[in-house]
Amino acid sequence: xxxxxxxxxxxxxxxxxxxxxxxxxxxxxxxxxxxxxxxxxxxxxxxxxxxxxxxxxxxxxxxxxxxxxxxxxxxxxxxxxxxxxxxxxxxxxxxxxxxxxxxxxxxxxxxxxxxxxxxxxxxxxxxxxxxxxxxxxxxxxxxxxxxxxxxxxxxxxxxxxxxxxxxxxxxxxxxxxxxxxxxxxxxxxxxxxxxxxxxxxxxxxxxxxxxx
Amino acid sequence: xxxxxxxxxxxxxxxxxxxxxxxxxxxxxxxxxxxxxxxxxxxxxxxxxxxxxxxxxxxxxxxxxxxxxxxxxxxxxxxxxxxxxxxxxxxxxxxxxxxxxxxxx
Numbered sequence: 410x411x412x413x414x415x416x417x418x419x420x421x422x423x424x425x426x427x428x429x430x431x432x433x434x435x436x437x438x439x440x441x442x443x444x445x446x447x448x449x450x451x452x453x454x455x456x457x458x459x460x461x462x463x464x465x466x467x468x469x470x471x472x473x474x475x476x477x478x479x480x481x482x483x484x485x486x487x488x489x490x491x492x493x494x495x496x497x498x499x500x501x502x503x504x505x506x507x508x509x510x511x512x513x514x515x516x517x518x519x520x521x522x523x524x525x526x527x528x529x530x531x532x533x534x535x536x537x538x539x540x541x542x543x544x545x546x547x548x549x550x551x552x553x554x555x556x557x558x559x560x561x562x563x564x565x566x567x568x569x570x571x572x573x574x575x576x577x578x579x580x581x582x583x584x585x586x587x588x589x590x591x592x593x594x595x596x597x598x599x600x601x602x603x604x605x606x607x608x609x610x611x612x613x614x615x616x617x618x619x620x621x
Numbered sequence: 622x623x624x625x626x627x628x629x630x631x632x633x634x635x636x637x638x639x640x641x642x643x644x645x646x647x648x649x650x651x652x653x654x655x656x657x658x659x660x661x662x663x664x665x666x667x668x669x670x671x672x673x674x675x676x677x678x679x680x681x682x683x684x685x686x687x688x689x690x691x692x693x694x695x696x697x698x699x700x701x702x703x704x705x706x707x708x709x710x711x712x713x714x715x716x717x718x719x720x721x722x723x724x725x726x
Contacts (some may be wrong), residue, residue: 413627414675420634424641429667431645443657445646446694450664457668463677466686473661474690478697485701550679598628 414458421455436491438484446477462550626674634665654698661691 426450433440449472458466521528531539538551538559548554556564643656665684672680687708 412625414671417627417630417634417671417674420631422637424634427638427641427645436666440644440647443653443698444644447641447657447660450661453683453687454668454671457680457683458675459669460679462683465683469683469686469690473687474693477694480691481701488638514701551636608643615703 418455418458420449425451436493438489438491439488441491442477442480442484444473445480448471460550461552463552463556473542480487559615623674630670630674631632632669633670637663637667642657650702654695657698658695661687664683665691667670 425448428451430446432441432444432448437442449468452472453465453468456462456468522528525531538555541550542548542554546554546558548558626691637660640656640660644653644660647656648652648672665687668680668684672678
């Protein structure tokens with residue numbers, strides 16, 4: 410059964426790769442924004458298949474939901490198409506990328522096999538958690554159990570911090586448009602008043618009225 | 622039964638790949654919106670089949686979250702293209718539409 414899901418993982422990774430190349434190559438910024446959302450959806454699906462449900466939740470909510478909307482809002486401020494970049498050869502960048510890739514490939518054989526019960530991560534404290542969680546907490550997913558129960562206060566603190574930060578940002582930026590209306594009306598009234606002296610040219614009569 | 626679910630999941634992956642092709646090539650904007658929305662739906666179905674295949678019930682929750690996010694993202698994209706702004710509230714949208722309709726009539 411693990412063999413079968415493995416092939417699905419390969420399919421997801423292949424699609425991730427294709428999307429990443431398309432994001433780099435495409436000029437239409439709107440298509441790029443949507444491809445970013447698709448990338449994060451694929452990422453989250455892959456996390457689900459790796460049984461990291463919480464990471465998948467976060468990735469789906471933040472990557473596919475919030476960032477798509479934020480990037481669309483950012484697109485209001487810029488052009489629709491990316492300017493074509495001049496074809497240049499960045500040899501230094503290529504060298505850095507090749508070196509990093511070679512180092513990663515060199516490190517791969519030292520990594521434990523996927524799902525290895527004897528690997529260091531699963532052997533000592535990890536095995537304790539794997540054995541104790543079903544007795545301590547009736548949550549089937551152990552990552553969720555660790556996140557929301559063993560280190561529950563930590564998670565609560567994180568959530569409070571993120572909520573406060575979001576609240577601060579919303580208060581600073583003023584989403585919702587309700588504040589626009591009172592601002593808009595005085596501006597509409599002030600605009601003709603400001604234009605009138607210009608059209609009538611002299612500002613002196615106003616001063617005289619104020620003096621008298 | 623596992624084999625059947627696996628073939629279903631592979632079919633879903635193929636459908637996702639086809640949607641990706643439309644998303645890359647899509648000549649107009651609406652092709653891409655439609656392809657992205659459809660891709661989200663395919664992902665939801667893929668996750669459901671996957672949860673049946675692997676016997677994990679958690680994936681169903683994620684699939685439901687996807688459905689919600691997919692909907693919100695599509696609404697945001699379409700609103701962006703209709704009004705060039707994300708700040709307009711729904712009430713103002715209907716009001717403006719009424720005004721537009723009057724102008725057209």
